[in-house]
Amino acid sequence: xxxxxxxxxxxxxxxxxxxxxxxxxxxxxxxxxxxxxxxxxxxxxxxxxxxxxxxxxxxxxxxxxxxxxxxxxxxxxxxxxxxxxxxxxxxxxxxxxxxxxxxxxxxxxxxxxxxxxxxxxxxxxxxxxxxxxxxxxxxxxxxxxxxxxxxxxxxxxxxxxxxxxxxxxxxxxxxxxxxxxxxxxxxxxxxxxxxxxxxxxxxxxxxxxxxxxxxxxxxxxxxxxxxxxxxxxxxxxxxxxxxxxxxxxxxxxxxxxxxxxxxxxxxxxxxxx
Numbered sequence: 001x002x003x004x005x006x007x008x009x010x011x012x013x014x015x016x017x018x019x020x021x022x023x024x025x026x027x028x029x030x031x032x033x034x035x036x037x038x039x040x041x042x043x044x045x046x047x048x049x050x051x052x053x054x055x056x057x058x059x060x061x062x063x064x065x066x067x068x069x070x071x072x073x074x075x076x077x078x079x080x081x082x083x084x085x086x087x088x089x090x091x092x093x094x095x096x097x098x099x100x101x102x103x104x105x106x107x108x109x110x111x112x113x114x115x116x117x118x119x120x121x122x123x124x125x126x127x128x129x130x131x132x133x134x135x136x137x138x139x140x141x142x143x144x145x146x147x148x149x150x151x152x153x154x155x156x157x158x159x160x161x162x163x164x165x166x167x168x169x170x171x172x173x174x175x176x177x178x179x180x181x182x183x184x185x186x187x188x189x190x191x192x193x194x195x196x197x198x199x200x201x202x203x204x205x206x207x208x209x210x211x212x213x214x215x216x217x218x219x220x221x222x223x224x225x226x227x228x229x230x231x232x233x234x235x236x237x238x239x240x241x242x243x244x245x246x247x248x249x250x251x252x253x254x255x256x257x258x259x260x261x262x263x264x265x266x267x268x269x270x271x272x273x
Contacts, residue, residue: 003073004047005265006161006195006229007035009065016053019108030233032069038232038241039071045262046071048229048269050135050161051078054105059093066098073271074100076135079123081115087126094130100269101133101157106142107165113145116152124153133157133269139165143180150187158189159268162196162231163217168209169202178216185220191268192221194248194260195229198238207247214251223256227264 010017011029020027039047049062049072059077066072075098079089093099106115127134136146136158143164150158166177184190194217197210217226228248235244252260265271 001046001262001266002042002044003227003262003265003271004039004044004230004232005227005269006050006193007047007232008050008052008234009035009062010052010058011061014053014058014061016055016058018053025237026233032065032072035232035241036071038230041242042245044245046073046271048072048074048076048100048265048271050076051103054078054080056080056089063096063098072098074098074269076101076103076133078103078105081120081123086123090123090126090130090132094132099132100271101135101159102127103135103137103161105137107137107139112142113148116145116148124149124156128153128155128157131270133159135159135161136164137161140177140180143177143184146190147180147184147187150184150190154189156189157268158191159227160184160190160192162200163192163194163213165196165200166213167200167202168197168213169205170209171202171205174213178220181217182220185225188225191225191227191264192217193227193229196231196234198244198247199231199234201238210247211251214248218252218256218260223252223259224264224267226256226260227268228252228261 009030012027051059062075066075079086079102081104134156138146194214201210230241232241
């Protein structure tokens with residue numbers, strides 16, 4: 001089974017995608033009908049649909065899409081950790097068969113270690129109790145924060161989105177990112193997504209930098225704690241869905257492909273359970 005572990009649907013007319021500029025090529029509705037031909041072309045069996053707006057309304061929107069779309073295997077949604085109803089909201093969401101995880105949008109928060117606030121302890125305990133995943137949308141300067149979170153909650157199933165968005169460029173010193181990710185990889189409750197890497201590559205840089213990044217991640221985490229995701233439709237700003245899928249396949253050893261292109265996602269998100 002081939003699983004795309006990270007993709008999005010949205011409709012700007014809904015009004016809660018504050019990060020999405022009207023001047024962007026992404027500023028339009030993206031729906032299952034738009035994605036389905038790409039999945040067919042690459043023989044992808046199903047997807048994990050991930051939130052893109054920090055609102056409960058968008059999570060409702062995604063869950064409704066999932067309920068009508070058999071090849072959406074699960075939804076990683078959003079819950080307001082700061083709300084007094086966060087725990088009850090999580091328990092309510094967890095009753096939905098397709099709700100498999102939660103993702104606060106940490107990457108652009110001015111308080112870089114916001115997620116480590118002690119008042120969130122019961123929220124994380126509930127995530128563990130409800131057997132949900134925690135998707136960490138972070139940047140390289142927050143990898144240490146994610147490590148602290150993983151050490152604090154050793155039963156928490158943490159998924160690092162887009163490998164923490166490194167700038168995989170020959171002009172960048174990636175020593176700190178590699179060291180931080182290696183430490184994170186040493187924690188068995190952390191998995192990582194090979195997704196969003198091409199869009200972090202500076203214009204004009206060689207794809208070989210992305211290949212080297214993927215090879216490092218495979219060596220650090222191992223295939224059973226890595227999963228591939230398209231990050232569609234964002235990936236379409238630099239490359240087609242099929243091009244990214246094919247490139248990633250070429251970068252990964254045949255022996256590792258079953259896990260990275262499906263097995264890890266199925267195990268991590270309890271797909272089909």
